Amino acid sequence: MSEILFDRIVLIGIGLIGSSIARDIKKLGLARDVVISTRSAETLKRAEELDLGTAYTTSSADAVKDADLVIVSVPVGASEAVAQQIAPYLKAGAIVTDVGSTKASVIAQMAPHMPDNVHFIPGHPLAGTEKSGPDAGFSGLFKGRWCIFTPLPDTDRAALDRLSAFWIALGSMIDEMDPQHHDKVLAIVSHLPHIIAYNIVGTADDLETVTESEVIKYSASGFRDFTRLAASDPTMWRDVCLHNKDAILEMLARFSEDLAYLQRAIRWGEGDKLFELFSRTRTIRRSIVQAGQDVDSPDFGRHALDK
């Protein structure tokens, strides 16, 4: 058990991310009350069956009334609607944060509605899976993973420290970024990989010369990795594409140029070019794996969630 960090935490949205946070709060004893609010009564019922909180309501306005920390975990396109619903009912000094995969758009949607006496601190845990809904969450999802904050210029440092302490209790490593920079970085390391996966699986499915059964039967591990990403939640990823449009289009343009280079090298049999690129990218994979080992080192291993 860790110490209580907030008396009352309110979770708006209880899918993969919200329910993973709920499980960690409970396991670590980080709050006295955990109020869960989501739009659909069916999802709320499931959250109650899973015993994820201490109170449940479909009214986000009722939920936030005495909240010390509000965590919004809904598809990014729903951010403004949630901000409008909760803003009049937030208590002075409350911290409001989110977990959305895009940041400039979430800030544009939520910040104008936030009262001056509330601390709005946008955040993004870089952890997830292709699954969605309250059953998909699990305790420990955020352990050893980055949580990036994109604070506003007037963000109160003490409130940011309190929120950081919460994510650190969940096992995360903390970083800060400018929202536009966040959106560019995430466009290349997260959004493009998903778009490419949706595209390649769609292309394979469309091929007239390859039957669906062959796609399933012969899907070797490379293609299977793509199918995992391509199974990700359509609502979430539609919203990510629509709400990080500029950065994604910029990265897609770069990607298409580099793909044309590769295509040309294959067409003209330029093995040196192919070998050089494939060697360079192999080094990147190795350094990611190396960093992963660091995360699993004894220093990271000693976390409250392991007890």
Ligand SMILES: NC(=O)c1ccc[n+]([C@@H]2O[C@H](COP(=O)([O-])OP(=O)(O)OC[C@H]3O[C@@H](n4cnc5c(N)ncnc54)[C@H](O)[C@@H]3O)[C@@H](O)[C@H]2O)c1
């Ligand atoms: N899935 C990931 O890998 C991942 C990782 C990091 C961040 N995120 C971000 O976290 C957020 C939630 O993603 P998730 O994977 O938990 O999705 P999810 O589909 O599992 O859950 C979304 C939840 O939001 C609720 N919801 C939808 N619209 C709502 C509204 N208007 N008002 C109230 N509740 C509403 C749904 O009922 C559900 O409980 C998204 O913004 C996503 O970009 C996702």
Ligand SMILES: O=C(O)C(=O)C[C@]1(C(=O)O)C=C[C@@H](O)C=C1
């Ligand atoms: O691992 C996965 O399946 C994920 O999609 C997680 C992932 C990612 O791209 O790394 C997806 C979206 C997020 O905003 C953060 C994490």
